[in-house]
Amino acid sequence: MSDTATASATSSNATGVRAAFVDWWRTDGLTWIYLLKALAAAFLALAIAMRLDLPQPRTAMTTVFIVMQPQSGAVLAKSFYRIGGTLVGLVATLVLVALFSQHSELFLGALAIWTGICTAGAARNRNFRSYGFLLAGYTAALIGIPAAQQPNGAFISAMTRVSEVTLGVLCAGFVSALVMPQHASEQMRSAVRARFSRFVDYVAAVLARRIEPAHVERTNAQFLAEFVGFEAMRSIAVFEGPETRLRSNRLARLNSEFMTASTRLHALHQLMNRLRAQEATETTEALEPYFVELGTLMQTPGEPVLSAADASRAAQTLQTYKSELPRRVRQTRTVLIETRPDCALLDFDTASELLYRFVDDMHAYTLTYASLATATHERERSPERYEPKTNAVATAIAGVRGALLMGALSAFWIATAWPNGGTLVFVAAATAALASSSPTPTRMATQMSIGTVLAAIVGFVVEFGVYPHIDGLPMLCVALTPPLALGVFLTTRPKIAGIGAGYCIFFCTLAGPDNVTRYDPSGYADSAFALVLSMLACALAFALIVPPSTPWLRAHFIADLRRQVVLACRAPLARVRGRFESRARDLAFQAHAIEQQTSDAPREALAWLVVVLEFGHAVIDLRGELEALPPDPRYAASMPWRRGISRARGALVALFERPSARSLDAALAATIDAIAAVQQALITFEPPRDERHRLQRILSYLHFVRTALIDPHSPLAAFAPAAREDVRAGTSETGASHAS
Structure with a gap:
């Protein structure tokens, strides 16, 4: 008996340990994997750059931390646009140097305009395309400023810098894709399943009137964030393999149909609330049985919709219900006319039409979910595209702000003849573009400033306290592991990710090793001061030059939102619904x-x-x-x-x-x-x-x-006037149900 109890306790303990390990592996374990991968990619880029004797191996290492992401698809997407932006910036650099290298004021003015355009592009595209614009502006400043001072070597300098950036991109992509890859497509499958189940529960709660108005508002905000986040995840997942690419259009369609179904449900819910407030009891009582049936139908006990294959059964059930609904609504309407001749039929007709439309939209959403079980499907055709685009006025403000910032710092550089003025200017170009694509640019720039200060302190210790006592690449990697691991870990904490980004990028800029190390404490301090001053200038620019929280800008966003009704009224009908939604x-x-x-x-x-x-x-x-x-x-x-x-x-x-x-x-x-x-x-x-x-x-x-x-x-x-009498449209005895 004792042996049995001991064995049972041992088995229970083993199960508990296993469950705890699985939970750790899915949370903190993934963070440690990402940290190790980022370090491995950075050291690989550093080793290859040194082996090829590139002028600045630290640039390749810095690039790794800029493009590195937990998901492999995110790294590949970011790398694709980064390489493209770097090449565009290279061409812009050569053009600006060829035209204005002998006139520093004209060169810096043209560079400020180019940076403003790229900053506006980075702000306009709130996805990985923003990195293309970011690099187009940053590369022009990074390569162009030194090249303008030595125009005879501009081409060679530009090509070596592009080589260093490309090396960092390739190393990040290689390690991310081959070493314990984390795929966004797997997260997307889980997100699709969880969202469908959660939406079904929400539909049942709304139809059964088991939900408070405050909860409705929170759910709408959650749906809004999920809609935008899902499209961002889909744009990443298509880089990971052919399986997701074959379903990409269906996933876009699924998101669009989810939007439409949630909108239709909310419209039906709002209309019923208005009818109840107007005490239209005949209409609400006539429709209540349909809501109860539909809520029960979508939550059949023992038959949950857990996968795309399960959705086929749910789609058939909805199809049957939808096909019978018009006939049943006509019967209810006939009974309503006979028993309640004073009933407002227009209210009943409108609510029943919305009910039918919702069932039809929910059926389409379920069909698309079911189609994901197969590699190819006819629903892959004619997708509704969604691309996040920042408001045009906010985009223009970001571009003007970036150009003004570059112009002011360039004028300061020319006036003071500061040796590190070039660093001040091109770092401001990168920070302005990077922060412009963030929803909280002032906070982002401020956090990057804090990270840069921390990087300057730690980098000074590493540069002058560690480097003189080590020799060889293995010992170099060992020495760099603790300070770089700290930065990577900070980037995994959402609330302080800006500190981690600033730390990683500018630790490499300040204390990243070169083929020939030069120990110059005063030069190091001067460079660190230029970096911090550049960050603070960016934070100040975002805080003073039409910050996003300005009431005027908020009001403009609301006005632009209202103008989408004008789009619905006037745009060509062919694809207006997807564009409008x-x-x-x-x-x-x-x-x-x-x-x-x-x-x-x-x-x-x-x-x-x-x-x-x-x-x-x-x-x-x-x-x-x-x-x-x-x-x-x-x-x-x-x-x-x-x-x-x-x-x-x-x-x-x-x-x-x-x-x-x-x-x-x-x-x-x-x-x-x-x-x-x-x-x-x-x-x-x-x-x-x-x-x-x-x-x-x-x-x-x-x-x-x-x-x-x-x-x-x-x-x-x-x-509306404070005391407007509700004008009710006249009821009509004409017509049958229009849920047909």
């Missing part, structure tokens, strides 16, 4: 990131995002139904009811371009007039069944717009 969410993500930096900033971005998505989708659906009408004179654009809809769209454009009490009243009046005109058209002539259903869907979208315009919880309510 991704652009609106991207702008909201940028505005929300800025709001989070300031504790007293009002949280407007998410509120306006909800409104913009509601109106935008309704207008796009409305335009789609109008486009699908047959070529019949009764449906011509010159008909009074079509002109009424055009006036309503124009009023919405005016409202979202310049919201005011007057434009809000005009939009509401035009929408009510359009509803009345469509109702009158339905009464005037008897169209065939399919055409009648289409007109009723048009009526539903107009009615949804009307309810959104008078929503007291909408940001638009700030422009």
